[in-house]
Amino acid sequence: MTTLSASPAPLDPAAIRTTVETQLYDFLDEQEQAAPDLPELTLFTGLLRDFLTAGGKRIRPLLCVTGWYAITDRPPPPVLWRAAASLEMFHAFALIHDDIMDNSDTRHGHPTAHRALATRHTGRPDAESVGTNTAMLLGDLAMGWSYEFLHSPDITPAQLKVVWPLLNALRTETLVGQYLDLAATGTPTADPEIAWRIIRYKTAKYTVERPLLLGAALAGATGRQLQALSGYALPLGEAFQLRDDLLGVYGDPELTGKSVLDDLREGKQTVLVAMALARASATQQRTLRSRFGNPNLTDTHAAEIRAVLAATGARAATERLISDKYDEAIDALDAADLLPVCSAWLRHFAHTITSRTA
Numbered sequence: 001m002t003t004l005s006a007s008p009a010p011l012d013p014a015a016i017r018t019t020v021e022t023q024l025y026d027f028l029d030e031q032e033q034a035a036p037d038l039p040e041l042t043l044f045t046g047l048l049r050d051f052l053t054a055g056g057k058r059i060r061p062l063l064c065v066t067g068w069y070a071i072t073d074r075p076p077p078p079v080l081w082r083a084a085a086s087l088e089m090f091h092a093f094a095l096i097h098d099d100i101m102d103n104s105d106t107r108h109g110h111p112t113a114h115r116a117l118a119t120r121h122t123g124r125p126d127a128e129s130v131g132t133n134t135a136m137l138l139g140d141l142a143m144g145w146s147y148e149f150l151h152s153p154d155i156t157p158a159q160l161k162v163v164w165p166l167l168n169a170l171r172t173e174t175l176v177g178q179y180l181d182l183a184a185t186g187t188p189t190a191d192p193e194i195a196w197r198i199i200r201y202k203t204a205k206y207t208v209e210r211p212l213l214l215g216a217a218l219a220g221a222t223g224r225q226l227q228a229l230s231g232y233a234l235p236l237g238e239a240f241q242l243r244d245d246l247l248g249v250y251g252d253p254e255l256t257g258k259s260v261l262d263d264l265r266e267g268k269q270t271v272l273v274a275m276a277l278a279r280a281s282a283t284q285q286r287t288l289r290s291r292f293g294n295p296n297l298t299d300t301h302a303a304e305i306r307a308v309l310a311a312t313g314a315r316a317a318t319e320r321l322i323s324d325k326y327d328e329a330i331d332a333l334d335a336a337d338l339l340p341v342c343s344a345w346l347r348h349f350a351h352t353i354t355s356r357t358a
Contacts, residue, residue, distance in 0.1 A: 011345045013062055020061040023085035044138055051092055055108030060087040060211040067215025070342040079159045080218055086149035087211055093142035096135055109257035162217045170210040177202025184269035186293045192274035204237025231332030239325035239354045242318055245270040255358040264302050267293025276314035284308045326354045
């Protein structure tokens with residue numbers, strides 16, 4: 001695997017993203033070169049390049065590198081960059097499969113992988129099935145390759161001992177969170193407990209806590225430092241998902257790259273919806289029950305749902321929850337024994353992702 005000649009300046013998000021993307025694209029090149037007798041492989045590597053190039057905030061690799069700099073100002077070793085790139089490749093797998101499960105048409109303003117693959121077989125009566133099945137294979141390959149990043153001669157057994165438990169926990173938690181999401185979708189209730197568990201395992205741990213801890217652990221963080229980072233990461237991850245839930249209903253598709261009808265048509269169990277159901281009048285309950293989760297939902301019907309979410313106070317309450325979770329994260333950060341430059345950046349990061357519009 002390509003060895004990095006230089007590292008980006010500490011906490012330069014643009015440089016970190018560029019470095020991680022170089023790792024990803026070089027890895028895909030190497031997979032093609034290692035299998036000259038498999039020309040079909042270029043279909044998958046090409047699709048992954050397109051998927052990675054189409055967009056994405058690179059939050060997980062960015063937090064992995066940030067975790068390192070929270071503990072030390074030493075230049076990161078190759079294993080940190082491998083781990084950061086591994087997180088983004090795993091994320092590609094998760095999104096590809098998530099889009100299949102959610103029957104989504106777009107991602108980052110582009111056709112989802114299974115839709116793009118279906119168009120390659122438009123002359124076949126089973127084009128949709130071929131596209132979906134091939135996308136499943138693409139996701140499987142991305143997950144396998146996410147672990148391949150850690151098979152390199154410049155990674156020591158001691159480093160792997162730190163990395164594997166955190167990556168394995170991330171994988172297990174994410175898949176459990178996805179299952180909870182699938183099981184609850186279409187049958188929303190006024191009880192927010194399942195929605196909070198989905199948030200914790202599918203987003204808070206996966207997006208914020210595990211990546212941050214991975215970088216910090218590789219830097220030699222103490223148990224107290226890791227605990228403090230978790231105290232910051234978990235409420236911030238919850239706030240991140242609460243904002244995402246609002247954007248899924250009220251966002252601008254030109255900015256988010258995703259339809260504002262998808263979550264409503266699927267009947268996603270969210271804290272937003274649970275609070276609306278708990279507060280709704282009988283008439284409002286009927287509106288939510290008849291419209292929410294309807295695969296043929298129209299823009300007019302969606303507007304009716306939004307009106308109920310606002311009238312019950314669920315939208316405003318979700319905004320307050322985001323603010324409360326943000327404060328909780330900042331309080332944990334203020335009490336943490338981290339390098340000052342990193343603490344300042346994590347504070348800025350928390351504000352950015354909780355107030356975002358995309």
